[in-house]
């Protein structure tokens with residue numbers, strides 16, 4: 496038997512015997528890697544006479560092809576065995592009766608909503624809700640977005656197919672429409688928060704087409720910017736559990752508030768890690784402002800009698816910051832392993848009285 500046949504026999508046997516991808520790769524390297532047996536045969540070609548070289552070259556190429564096909568075939572078998580093993584290991588018998596196994600966890604988004612609610616209800620807010628599918632009026636127009644305003648495009652709105660009159664509903668791009676719905680039906684004083692789902696056509700490590708916001712609205716006769724600042728500073732310090740957390744108000748623009756401010760909290764990024772509080776860096780966490788008189792008018796609230804403030808923030812973002820969760824996408828994967836790691840025990844309900852943070 497010549498060298499080619501010996502290598503073929505030995506390599507094909509080793510491929511069939513490889514029990515996992517690691518072993519298979521070792522066989523591949525030993526055969527067709529840089530210093531492999533087959534590669535070694537190739538290197539001897541140069542020293543042969545032209546005729547012999549052609550025949551030998553063809554035989555070595557054939558060997559190489561045979562080895563490659565055997566590797567591919569074995570890889571497919573191992574991959575499919577690995578998938579079968581994983582499916583068996585993760586098998587859930589859905590016919591079994593539900594029994595508490597101490598494994599259920601509260602999702603971090605639900606947890607943050609519970610925490611926000613505990614903080615704001617303690618301050619006298621109640622929780623309001625509104626529909627996920629909105630009209631242009633509630634999502635934009637009554638919030639003082641002019642028809643051709645660029646902010647409409649910035650919201651990356653999902654439009655539903657137009658109705659018989661040709662008007663399209665939208666998946667709400669923020670929770671602010673619930674401000675309008677509330678002011679239309681409730682006579683001030685108003686003090687609400689609105690946690691809920693929101694939708695924008697945007698998808699990467701920090702954006703999901705479905706996400707959550709919480710809106711806040713306070714309307715009364717003398718509510719002013721000082722109240723806005725006090726309320727949001729108290730909230731940030733309670734939520735992040737840092738008593739002296741620096742909070743900064745930066746002038747900004749939203750169509751529905753005037754003046755408007757974005758709120759940053761102090762943080763440090765020393766040593767690569769992010770630490771909330773202290774430091775000389777800032778993180779933007781929410782938008783706010785005094786409700787625009789035109790918005791009050793749209794809702795039938797007299798701006799000469801009433802005024803107030805509003806705010807809105809992304810729930811995923813503050814959850815990721817508080818709990819050091821680096822990627823947004825697993826929030827919606829329903830992967831129990833992730834949930835066991837980042838989730839919360841069901842009976843640890845956050846309350847102000849018992850301490851929000853356990």
Ligand code: DAH
Pocket residue numbers: 668669670671710711749752781782783784804805806807808
């Ligand atoms: N609706 C804004 C957004 O989605 C957030 C926001 C900013 C809400 C300022 C407010 C506010 O109520 O006053 O980007």
